[in-house]
Amino acid sequence: MNLNFKLTDDFIDQYRNIDPLFGFNGLGLLTYYRTYSRLKPDGNNEQWFETVRRVVEGCYSLQKDYILNNELGWNDYKAQHSAREMYDRMFKMKFLPPGRMLWALGTPIIHEKKVGQALFNCAFVSTDLIGKSLEDATRPFTFMMDMSMVGVGVGFDVEGAQGVQIHRPKGNDELYTIPDTREGWVESLKRLLNSYFSQNFNATSSLPIQFDYSQIRPAGVAIKGFGGISSGPAPLESLHEQIRKTLDQLDNQYLSITAITDIMNMIGQCVVAGNVRRTAQIALGEVNNKEYRKLKDYHWDSEGQKYVGSMAHRAAYGWASNNSVLVNTSTDFEEVARQTAVNGEPGYIFMDNIRSHSRMCDPADYKDIKAKGTNPCGEQSLESYELCCLVETFPSRAESKEDFMRTLKYAYMVGKTATLVTTTWHQTNRVQKRNRRIGTSVTGITNFIEDHSLDTLKNWLEDGYQEIQKWDEIYSSWLCVPKSKKTTSVKPSGTVSLLAGVNPGCHYPEFEYYIRRVRIAKTSHLLPALEAAGLDVEDDKMDSSSAVVSFPVHNSGKCLKDVSIWEQVSLAAFLQTYWSDNQVSCTVTFKPEESSQIAPILDFYKYTLKSVSFLPQLEMGAYAQMPYEAISKEKYEEMKKRMRPFQIMNIQEDAEAEKFCNNDVCVI
Secondary structure (H helix, E strand, O other), X not given: OOOOOOOOHHHHHOOXXXXXXXXOOOHHHHHHHHHOOXXXXXXXXXOHHHHHHHHHHHHHHHHHHHHHHOOOXXXXXXXXHHHHHHHHHHHOOOEEOOHHHHXXXXXXXXXXXXXHHHHXXXXXXXXXXXXXXXXXXXXXXXXXXXXHHOOOEEEEEOOOOOOOEOOOOOOOOEEEEOOOOHHHHHHHHHHHHHHHHHHHOOOOOOOOEEEEOOOOOOOOOEOOXXXXXXOOOHHHHHHHHHHHHXXXXXXXXXXXXXXXXXXXXXXXXXXXXXXXXXXXXXXXXXXXXXXXXXXXXXXXXXHOOOOOOOHHHHHHHHOOOEEEEEEOOOXXXXXXXXXXXXXXXXXXXXXXXXXXXXXXXXXXXXXXXXXXEEOOOOOOEEOOOEEEEEEEEOHHHOOOHHHHHHHHHHHHHHXXXXXXXXXXXXHHHHHHHHHOOEEEEEOOXXXXXXXXXHHHHXXXXXXXXXXXXXXXXXXXXXXOOOOOOOOEEEOOOOHXXXXXXXXXXXXXXXXXXXXXXEEEEOOOOOHHHHHHOOOEEEEOOOOOOEEEEEEEEEOOOOOHHHOOHHHXXXXXXXXXXXXXXXXXXXXXXXXHHHHHHHHHHHHHXXXXXXXXXXXXXXXXXXXXXXXXXXXXXXXXXXXXXXXXXXXXXXXXXXXXOOOOOOOOOOOO
């Protein structure tokens, strides 16, 4: 890949033999190779110093292209100096770009194919305009599919319910031969929905559409660019069949809340089966709407609702979205909190706070009055068709407050640079170029509090927020673009925090000593190195094609068993007050005896929260090979003693990229 900006080889050579200090006893190292190390043209895998080089050069190439294309004047000497500092801070994991950037930046996906959305974690789309035109009726669904297929997690609402009437197509079938492309899959969805929606917008009856799947590559063929192995046409065929069944049942009726959510969930199911590996969705609906509230209750049709279908039928795809309710400071939380206490759904989105405030410690500014929803994990307020890029900083890895302030400059810069790209959706480009929204996140919060104090954290966050605003003024002026509407978030984190060896987001670790299990394909070239390193490797009891690798982990400080539901929410509210002008993603784990506290907590914190979700604490051994299992100190030391240092070199295997803003909850 011939990028326009290059770091010098002599600078890079200084880092070639430095241990990057991945976290959690090798778990971070495995995560890197399994998720972010790309296969190079020579057939070998990237090492960390090479991945960081690709990402930094990709970042500055985007800046350079933009500056030169707009005749704004590029200074390569200053850029080299700046890029070297960014490289050092990223290499040492004082901050990291999102997994999306670690995977895609500096590759043809971004710099030749110009699929700009591949850099972004998440998006939101509203269905509110479904009744306006045929294009508006189908666009939310095709947006969901297109973004999901490049790995972007997408939120959606159900405002379009009753906006369009369903008419079962009749007559002679039209045939569409589906090209073996992402665009071809999306076009097939558009044509199928058109056949049911078009009579709303003209007098011509629509014809049934049939598909020729023969051009789609067979199952088992490698997918270049985004990684993974082809599933063949089967998932797409299943999607078409599911949508037909759903809409046929609604012939001459209006599109319902349930049907909107089902179709979105079916798309998510298709994408997962189609080997993008993961996707994420969040559905948003009004708290007092009974139909919406019962979407995850697969017996609800017995109460006289219009949906016809068995529990097993809807359960097959209903898992695809985390469902949250839109609430405000006037909401009565008692009834809905009892529902959340059962299985953690719904979550809560305070749209009045989102629209009126940036940080909750600042006066109302109504910057986000056009916001329509959030990303799947709830840390980004978004307008319809808007995307967001989330960059993580690790204050617990900073050498000093001054070091952290300097790191914030480069973390901010990565996010701002992402706003320079163009996506394949003009609706998205319009809102992106107007808002320039980014999400500079802080991760490992509980590690920092343990090492310092809450007062120190408050001081760093308040000064850090102002530091980012300073750089936004400077760089927006340099780039001649608007200042970012919002700049800070707290993302839940996931695999990126594993690289750095810190607790995810604002969450507490599960246990002090525990086993962290990771699933990996038995065909992976990584397995021999893991076994040779003395790690426990066993067959996956649920998937015969996978193995389960167990890592011993030790966390000092408080664990979930030591903190109450109130303390967890208090920390989220603290971060919403002093750091995040977008949102704080916080999944609060509660014990059975704490379930009655959900409603009082929501009522107490409704003036300081923008989003929150709850999750019942699972009993140990609830199912086999759980991701986390508590162990004794003696067991930890025994497993650690058996381990040997390991390096994974030249595995000749393309990684499976992290696709979005993920944690153990919002990942499919």
